[in-house]
Amino acid sequence: MKGLLLLSILNLAGVAALHAAAGPEIPQPSPPNVVLIVSDDQAWTDYGFMGHPLIRTPRLDRLAAESLLFTHGYVPGSLCCPSLASIITGLYPHQHGITSNEPPRRLAQGNPYRDDPQFLGDLEYLNSRMREAPALPRMLEPLGYRSFQSGKWWMGSPGNGGFTEGMTHGDPARGGRHGDEGLRIGREGMEPVFDFIRRCGDKPFFVWYAPFLPHTPHDPPERFLAKYRDATESPHVARYFAMCEWFDETCGALLDFLEEHSLSERTLVAYVADNGWIQDPEAPRYALRSKQSPYDGGLRTPLMLRWPGRITPDRIERAVSSIDLAPTLLKACGLQAPAAMPGVDLRDLDAVQERRTVFGDCHLHHAIDVRDPTANWTYRWCLRDGWKLILPNPKNVGEGAPPGAAGSGRVELYHVAEDPHETQDLAASEPDKVMELSAAIEAWWPAKP
Numbered sequence: 377m378k379g380l381l382l383l384s385i386l387n388l389a390g391v392a393a394l395h396a397a398a399g400p401e402i403p404q405p406s407p408p409n410v411v412l413i414v415s416d417d418q419a420w421t422d423y424g425f426m427g428h429p430l431i432r433t434p435r436l437d438r439l440a441a442e443s444l445l446f447t448h449g450y451v452p453g454s455l456c457c458p459s460l461a462s463i464i465t466g467l468y469p470h471q472h473g474i475t476s477n478e479p480p481r482r483l484a485q486g487n488p489y490r491d492d493p494q495f496l497g498d499l500e501y502l503n504s505r506m507r508e509a510p511a512l513p514r515m516l517e518p519l520g521y522r523s524f525q526s527g528k529w530w531m532g533s534p535g536n537g538g539f540t541e542g543m544t545h546g547d548p549a550r551g552g553r554h555g556d557e558g559l560r561i562g563r564e565g566m567e568p569v570f571d572f573i574r575r576c577g578d579k580p581f582f583v584w585y586a587p588f589l590p591h592t593p594h595d596p597p598e599r600f601l602a603k604y605r606d607a608t609e610s611p612h613v614a615r616y617f618a619m620c621e622w623f624d625e626t627c628g629a630l631l632d633f634l635e636e637h638s639l640s641e642r643t644l645v646a647y648v649a650d651n652g653w654i655q656d657p658e659a660p661r662y663a664l665r666s667k668q669s670p671y672d673g674g675l676r677t678p679l680m681l682r683w684p685g686r687i688t689p690d691r692i693e694r695a696v697s698s699i700d701l702a703p704t705l706l707k708a709c710g711l712q713a714p715a716a717m718p719g720v721d722l723r724d725l726d727a728v729q730e731r732r733t734v735f736g737d738c739h740l741h742h743a744i745d746v747r748d749p750t751a752n753w754t755y756r757w758c759l760r761d762g763w764k765l766i767l768p769n770p771k772n773v774g775e776g777a778p779p780g781a782a783g784s785g786r787v788e789l790y791h792v793a794e795d796p797h798e799t800q801d802l803a804a805s806e807p808d809k810v811m812e813l814s815a816a817i818e819a820w821w822p823a824k825p
C-alpha cells in the first residue's frame with residue numbers, strides 16, 4: 377500500500393512540472409494552425425467511412441479520405457471528462473489525476489455545485505490538476521498561438537487549460553458544468569469559432585471544437601430525422617443516427633470555412649471521439665457495452681490527421697491511442713513533447729508499428745477520492761497484437777460496487793482482430809495470453825484494488 381501511495385504522489389507531483397519540460401523548438405518553415413475536432417458520444421462504427429450501412433457522414437468521409445486515418449484508435453477510458461483531459465494533455469487519467477467526471481456527491485438533497493463546500497473544493501482541486509498539466513494551448517502560446525475553446529469542457533475556466541479565449545465560463549455559481557455556454561457551438565451555429573479565426577489574422581491558432589454532438593439530448597432537426605425515421609424500428613436509434621449526421625454537417629461547415637479563407641493548406645485538422653455510444657433501442661440511453669464500459673463500443677474511435685502537402689493520406693489499421701495526439705500536434709508545431717508524455721508521433725509510422733501495446737484505465741463517473749486515482753479505477757485494459765485483456769477492480773465493479781461502471785466485473789480476454797464486437801470471451805481457454813497481458817498491464821500501471 378505504501379508503494380502505491382508513493383506512486384500516486386509521484387504521479388500527481390510530477391505533472392506540475394511537465395509543461396515546463398518541453399524541449400527546444402524544432403526549426404521548420406512555419407507552424408500550422410491546428411483544429412482539433414472531438415465528437416461527443418459516438419461509436420467507432422457510426423460513420424460512412426467505417427462502413428455503417430445507414431448513417432450518412434459525407435463530410436467526415438471526405439476528411440477521412442484526405443487524412444492519415446487510423447481506424448483502430450482508442451481512448452484510455454470511456455468517460456468524457458478524463459478522456460478529454462487525456463486528449464489535451466497526452467497523459468493517461470492516472471497521470472494527470474482527472475479520473476472521473478465529478479467528485480463524490482454527498483448531499484441527499486440540493487445542488488452540490490451550489491450547496492456543498494466540500495464538493496466545490498474537490499472541483500477546484502481537479503481544476504488545479506489541469507492548470508498544472510502540459511495542456512496543448514498552454515504549451516503552444518509561447519510560439520505565438522492564440523487558442524479557442526468551444527463545446528465540451530469540464531475543467532472550469534478555459535484558462536485552466538491555457539486557452540486564450542473560450543465560450544465556457546465554468547463558474548459553478550452560474551450553472552457552469554462540462555461546458556455550459558460552450559455547448560451552444562454546433563447546435564446553434566458556428567459563428568463563435570469563425571469569429572475567433574477571423575480575429576487571429578496572421579497569428580497561428582489552435583481551435584478546440586468539441587460540440588455537444590451527437591450527445592443527448594437527441595433532438596435533431598427534422599431535415600435529418602426524416603432520413604432515418606423509416607430506416608429503423610426504433611425511434612431512439614433513428615434520432616441518434618440523425619444526430620450523427622447533424623454533427624457531420626457542422627464539421628463540414630468548419631472545414632468549408634477553412635477552405636473559403638485559404639487556410640486549409642496551413643491548417644492541421646485532427647479528429648477523435650471522446651468515447652463511444654451504442655444506442656439502446658428501447659430507451660433514450662446508451663447500451664451497457666458502450667459508454668463507461670471497458671469494451672470497444674466505449675473505447676474505440678477513428679483518429680484522423682489532415683495537413684495537405686505535409687501529411688500523406690493513408691488508412692492504417694494498427695492500434696493507436698488518443699494520448700498520441702498531443703505529442704503529434706506539438707511536434708508538428710515545432711516543439712518536442714515532454715518526456716513524460718507516453719504517446720508517439722502518429723506521423724512516424726515506424727514508431728506506430730513498433731509499439732506493440734496500447735493501454736487504458738477506466739474510472740467511476742463520481743470519484744471516491746479525487747486525490748487518489750487508485751481509488752477510482754474500474755478497469756485496466758491493454759491491446760496487443762489483436763488481443764485485448766480487461767482487468768477489473770472488484771471494489772468498484774461487480775456485485776456490491778458503486779453504480780456507474782458497466783462491465784462483467786471479471787477478467788475478460790478477446791481476440792478483437794477477429795472478434796471486433798467482443799462476443800467470445802477467451803480468458804478461460806487462453807491462460808497463457810491472460811498471464812502475458814496481465815504482466816504487461818502491471819508493468820504499465822501497478823494499481824491494486
